[in-house]
Amino acid sequence: MRRLVLILGDQLHDSSPALAGIDPSRDRVLMIEAPGEARAVWSHRARIALFLAAMRHHAASLAGRGIPVDYVALDDPRHAAGPDGLVERLEAAIARWRPAELHWVEPGEWRLERAVMALCERLGLRSVRFADPHFLCSRERFAEWAARQKTLRMEFFYRRMRIAHRVLVDEAGNPEGGRWNFDADNRSGFPAGGPGETPRPPRFAPDPTTLEVLALVERRFPDHPGSLEDFGWPVTRAQARAALDHFVATRLASFGRWQDAMWTDMPFGWHSLLSSSLNLKLLDPREAIDAAVRAWREGAAPLASVEGFVRQVLGWREFVRGVYWLDMPGLAEANHHRHDRPLPGWFWTGDTGMACLRACIGQTLRRGYAHHIQRLMVIGNFALLAGLAPRAVSDWFLAVYVDAVEWVELPNVAGMALHANGGRFTSKPYAAGGAYIDRMSDYCAGCRYRPRERSGSRACPFTVLYWCFLDANRPELAANPRTALMAASAARMDDAERARIRELGESMLARIEAL
Structure with a gap:
């Protein structure tokens, strides 16, 4: 041969x-x-x-x-x-x-x-x-770019990619709409009444080949987590292309505004659900970007939504892949905060009294999917605040999501969600208390904890552990302009308040399995 x-x-x-x-x-x-x-x-x-x-x-x-x-x-x-x-x-x-x-x-x-x-x-x-031509930036080109940077920041890389690939820029290389970034338009929470009716994404009924696989997996991996009951992901090139067309036609227009919002029993919202097709290479990122940009040019979707989608595909996805290859194998063992607490057992069952984690983990175990804010600001945020071991958390994320491949999962989890590499490519730890989750979802309304309380039996673990995190990392946070106000808020606590919150936080972590 x-x-x-x-x-x-x-x-x-x-x-x-x-x-x-x-x-x-x-x-x-x-x-x-x-x-x-x-x-x-x-x-x-x-x-x-x-x-x-x-x-x-x-x-x-x-x-x-x-x-x-x-x-x-x-x-x-x-x-x-x-x-x-x-x-x-x-x-x-x-x-x-x-x-x-x-x-x-x-x-x-x-x-x-x-x-x-x-x-x-x-x-x-x-x-x-x-080299893998699927990506718009090779490993070598990313390393060359990174070597010229004082700090690795996605925003600067993203602008370079937009110009290099002529995406949402005019003839002079200036951003369409006069702005590179429409994040301010893309962070809305739902009104009190919730999202209303959301468009259903396509479900691809398993054909005989897929049915054979589902039976095989049930037989060979009966003790593995998750369910196959709702399996309907694209498994062919034609299905992946149909999923892209459906997203552009039915959900792209509202995607940007609501991309960070969460709601009980709303697993998909306006998200694209294209990451598994992209990561398996059933779908080319260029055609996804082109389809979204074409929708804007034809007046079918607003610029803010399209830019938000392009940012995820052309910006963040390419960026974290470059970081992964630049920083391995050290990234896999990074542990800036020296966190070592094991994963609670309810990470594999969703059986917790915290409604937000119950919803996000429960959805994950049922469908193999949760959107980026559920992953980052609920599950990842709790893992950071609770001091869970980064390697264990990264392995869990790699295990439970259908779109998980290590090059994308590890930088997102260890680097972004857990700050395990000390902010190598992020400008701050993504730490937040219960108030953020309350603002972006309806989870707190059905929870036994109260998001704005940091004392008493109904104190929210997110809120208590958030203040413990601020207090424990105050010098580092104070030195960062993006977190200096957070550190200043923690510094205003008197000694008695600080001791009380620390004691409650330690008590919560001691009984983490029962939270």
Whole structure:
């Protein structure tokens, strides 16, 4: 064999450079389902099912194009006695086919990239690794940009990307609408009556291939968290494109204004739900950006909403991917605040008296999905305030969301939500008390705790632990212009108040399982 072409589970784009020049008579594609990948973190069953279903559909698509595929299924009889790991199954395939070269695209995980490179070196096999053209900024270009910056800030990177790719800029390179950033227009909470009727996103009924996968996952991973009851995620290129079209037609116009708002029993709102399709490479970010910008130019969506969406795709998504590769492997072990508390058991059940966490975690376990504010300002915020161990929290996020790939999940969780890298690419810790959650949701109305109380039996854990966090980190917060007012507020507490709040916070953490 001339080439063995490795296609990983999150590399399902038709135009993979590893496929260039493939000769069906001398080359073969290799795709591997590995039980060990589902167990590396205790993965949500919907996450496992999404990857496997999308992989199997992609393999069928390749075969339909006349490309020979060696598909190593989860229960492949060739591995009845093991091994379970992806790299071990790759080694067995290399022994089976004896290729002259392994062609592959850079993966989304530092660990896997190093392991495949080490395997090829040990076997003396020539490895041809391609940059991933799915992204609009290569790892090398990001590193070059970062080397010229005093601090890494997404806003400056985002503006550069807008100009470089001619997105929402005029002929002179100035931002459309006269502003780079419409965040101020995109942070509204719902009125007292709630969001009203929200448009339903499309649900893609499982076909026979997907149904087979769902049954397999139920059988092989019965003890894993989550439910497959509502599974309807896009698993093909055509479905991903349909999901994009539906979002642009029905939800993009209101997406910006309400993107930070939360409401009980409103799992999706106006969010795009495209991240899983983007991260599996079923959908190209360029077509998502182009579709949104076209909607604005045609008067179908306001500029603020479109800019908010573009910021997520062209800005933050590309930025955190660059940071991940720049800072690994240190990012995975970062622990600026030296937090070491284990995850409460209710992270896996949602069984907590805090209504906001009960809603967000419950939704996550049912659907494998929560939007970015639920992840950052409810679940991540609590993890920061409670001093949960960053690695454990990052592994949980990687396990429970269908769109989770390490390059995007780890920087968002360890770097942004937990401030574990000390603000390497964020300007402040994203810490907030119960008042923020009360303002942005209806969760507090049905909670046994009171968001504005920081004493007594009904004191909100978010509020109490927020003030404990401010007090414990006062010098650092005071030195940061963006958090100096927070530190000043904490400094105004007298010694008795400070001691009382600290005592209540310690009591809450001592009985965290019962909160």
